[in-house]
Amino acid sequence: MQAQPHRILQQSKYIAAVSGGSYIAAAFAMVAKVDGSEASDPDLVDDDAPPFHPGSPEEQYLRNRSTYMAPGALGKVRLAARVVLGMIVNLFFLGTLLLLLGWALGWLYSEALYPALAEPGGSADTRNAGIAAAAVLVASTALGLLATVHGFEREKWTRFLQAWAGRLLVVALLAALLGVALPELLEWLRDVKPKAQDGEVKGSRSAAAALGGTSAAALLAGTLLQLRAKLLDRRILRQSAEAVGEGVRGYVSTRVWPRLRAGLQLLLVAAVGPLLLGGILLASLVASLADQGHEPWIVLGLALAVFVGLYTVGDVTSWSLHPFYRQRLCTAFALKRVSGKAGEPAVAVQRDNDRIVPLSESGVEPVPAAQKGREWPLLVVCAAANVSDPGATPPGRAVTSFTFSPNAIGGPLIGAVATKHFEDQLEHRKRDFSLPAAVAMSGAALSPSMGKATRWPLRFLLTLANARLGVWVPNPRRIDEVGWLGKRLYWRPRAALIFNELLGLNSADAKFLYVTDGGHYENLGLVELLRRGCTEVLCVDASGGTDVQELGDAIALARTELGVEVDIRPADLVPDPATGMAAANVKEGGILYPDGTRGRLIYVRSVLTDKATHDVLAYHDRDPAFPHNSTGDQLYTDQRFEAYRKLGHQAGCDAIEMLLRPLGA
Numbered sequence: 307m308q309a310q311p312h313r314i315l316q317q318s319k320y321i322a323a324v325s326g327g328s329y330i331a332a333a334f335a336m337v338a339k340v341d342g343s344e345a346s347d348p349d350l351v352d353d354d355a356p357p358f359h360p361g362s363p364e365e366q367y368l369r370n371r372s373t374y375m376a377p378g379a380l381g382k383v384r385l386a387a388r389v390v391l392g393m394i395v396n397l398f399f400l401g402t403l404l405l406l407l408g409w410a411l412g413w414l415y416s417e418a419l420y421p422a423l424a425e426p427g428g429s430a431d432t433r434n435a436g437i438a439a440a441a442v443l444v445a446s447t448a449l450g451l452l453a454t455v456h457g458f459e460r461e462k463w464t465r466f467l468q469a470w471a472g473r474l475l476v477v478a479l480l481a482a483l484l485g486v487a488l489p490e491l492l493e494w495l496r497d498v499k500p501k502a503q504d505g506e507v508k509g510s511r512s513a514a515a516a517l518g519g520t521s522a523a524a525l526l527a528g529t530l531l532q533l534r535a536k537l538l539d540r541r542i543l544r545q546s547a548e549a550v551g552e553g554v555r556g557y558v559s560t561r562v563w564p565r566l567r568a569g570l571q572l573l574l575v576a577a578v579g580p581l582l583l584g585g586i587l588l589a590s591l592v593a594s595l596a597d598q599g600h601e602p603w604i605v606l607g608l609a610l611a612v613f614v615g616l617y618t619v620g621d622v623t624s625w626s627l628h629p630f631y632r633q634r635l636c637t638a639f640a641l642k643r644v645s646g647k648a649g650e651p652a653v654a655v656q657r658d659n660d661r662i663v664p665l666s667e668s669g670v671e672p673v674p675a676a677q678k679g680r681e682w683p684l685l686v687v688c689a690a691a692n693v694s695d696p697g698a699t700p701p702g703r704a705v706t707s708f709t710f711s712p713n714a715i716g717g718p719l720i721g722a723v724a725t726k727h728f729e730d731q732l733e734h735r736k737r738d739f740s741l742p743a744a745v746a747m748s749g750a751a752l753s754p755s756m757g758k759a760t761r762w763p764l765r766f767l768l769t770l771a772n773a774r775l776g777v778w779v780p781n782p783r784r785i786d787e788v789g790w791l792g793k794r795l796y797w798r799p800r801a802a803l804i805f806n807e808l809l810g811l812n813s814a815d816a817k818f819l820y821v822t823d824g825g826h827y828e829n830l831g832l833v834e835l836l837r838r839g840c841t842e843v844l845c846v847d848a849s850g851g852t853d854v855q856e857l858g859d860a861i862a863l864a865r866t867e868l869g870v871e872v873d874i875r876p877a878d879l880v881p882d883p884a885t886g887m888a889a890a891n892v893k894e895g896g897i898l899y900p901d902g903t904r905g906r907l908i909y910v911r912s913v914l915t916d917k918a919t920h921d922v923l924a925y926h927d928r929d930p931a932f933p934h935n936s937t938g939d940q941l942y943t944d945q946r947f948e949a950y951r952k953l954g955h956q957a958g959c960d961a962i963e964m965l966l967r968p969l970g971a
Contacts, residue, residue: 842906
């Protein structure tokens with residue numbers, strides 16, 4: 307807020323906002339917007355008071371709704387219900403497909419390959435299938451050896467042999483699984499069942515299937531309860547993934563054991579999803595072999611109808627958590643300042659969801675100075691597009707920048723198009739690409755694919771459990787395509803994209819891109835400002851945590867992607883572990899562009915210093931994690947809200963003082 311008396315925002319050219327920072331940046335822009343279509347609103351207040359100035363109606367509005375994500379007991383119930391309902395839809399879609407596949411496979415076994423499996427006491431003769439699988443494996447090995455030991459004059463022959471060696475290996479594995487392992491497993495399951503009458507066996511199979519399904523659902527629900535408590539923090543995820551290796555090196559260490567235990571828990575979580583889907587397939591296969599008369603055809607007909615219905619008319623984004631998340635963000639940040647009743651002071655109210663600000667109209671157009679001059683920087687909402695193509699991104703990142711602004715949508719790797727053109731091509735999906743929608747994508751921290759923060763053991767589970775905030779966005783480089791059914795159906799993200807989420811398949815050339823939290827690419831927005839050639843940058847790091855790793859990552863990205871060097875030494879901004887206090891909250895650094903242009907970086911963090919007021923220090927005594935609480939916790943009390951606001955205000959004062967200081971002074 308300290309920037310407002312000096313009109314720093316009004317004099318700036320860009321605001322690059324990431325994740326939670328985009329919430330408040332977009333709120334500033336929406337409150338400041340009084341031009342264009344908004345000018346016709348008779349209640350809109352057009353005054354000199356800047357957005358969110360101290361004591362403003364919008365500041366009080368946000369303070370009163372700082373638990374916007376799940377307000378009260380009813381809000382928490384709604385959040386839980388939204389997760390569960392989405393999980394049910396996911397399981398219905400995948401479960402019906404597996405049910406149909408299992409029944410078809412069971413029919414193939416009983417009618418063609420292994421008829422004995424459908425008879426009591428019958429034995430499946432898998433020798434021929436085993437021989438066939440072995441023969442294909444030998445052929446694969448032979449081709450691979452030939453490609454390895456023989457020097458062909460033309461490289462294309464080597465590549466040809468290597469490709470077919472890989473394909474035959476996949477065929478051999480499938481033949482061994484479907485022709486040998488699965489029939490043997492089915493025979494074993496039948497033999498271990500107690501002797502009973504045929505009807506009783508059928509009943510026991512149904513009961514076992516029901517019990518297995520209930521147990522799997524309970525395990526899935528139990529795992530979800532751990533996600534927020536233990537697995538949302540990226541540092542814990544990283545430690546868990548490394549835990550097994552550390553355990554091998556020092557398993558007797560009392561320091562390693564907790565990490566080893568966390569790693570084993572992570573591996574257990576990774577097995578839940580595949581086991582659940584595998585159990586559904588196996589139960590369908592067993593039921594098919596039991597030959598339950600005409601009744602199964604009713605079930606199969608319903609399963610087929612559900613699958614086709616979800617695939618045809620379903621929108622994979624609509625039952626994700628994104629719409630709920632977007633709506634909750636709107637209740638706190640999609641604001642406008644309007645006149646009070648009967649001459650009372652102005653108040654802040656939520657914007658009408660049906661008249662939400664389109665992205666192309668989210669810019670605040672300046673008006674002549676004689677009309678109070680409302681210059682405003684261009685808001686760039688920073689998100690990330692996940693990319694799994696080999697060689698498309700450096701190893702370990704699997705992500706590229708993806709930004710939303712009133713002018714353009716896209717990124718350096720994907721390409722960009724004019725925002726208005728993007729909206730025109732998706733006329734029927736305006737609400738899906740409004741300013742609040744872009745903000746929700748920028749803050750989609752929890753998703754199956756999370757760029758550099760992706761953890762494959764969690765990807766499968768997060769998809770099944772509907773713990774996914776990411777959005778499938780039409781690829782800007784393909785936005786001019788029109789399917790034969792027209793734009794309305796062609797640009798619907800169909801349920802089949804669930805498989806992409808399960809397996810992390812995200813191609814840069816695909817019709818849809820999986821867009822998530824901007825922090826999955828770069829968490830400060832610094833790289834996007836340097837990409838635009840800014841020479842005076844004020845960077846506010848509100849990423850949480852006691853280190854400055856996010857700044858280091860941004861500096862490395864700026865060098866590798868843009869050739870821009872940033873020289874800064876932020877050691878003074880790291881809190882002392884003993885006291886929790888840092889020597890400073892702001893540091894100045896230098897910027898050097900490839901063409902020799904120089905600039906400066908003002909880097910500011912929300913840390914405790916000797917300038918902190920007593921109420922802030924008192925809150926730190928009550929909550930020792932403050933001011934480094936996990937950004938996953940978005941439920942703020944008034945005490946925490948004010949402590950962070952005051953600490954941020956002090957940091958802003960110090961940053962503006964340094965920014966206004968002449969270069970080199």
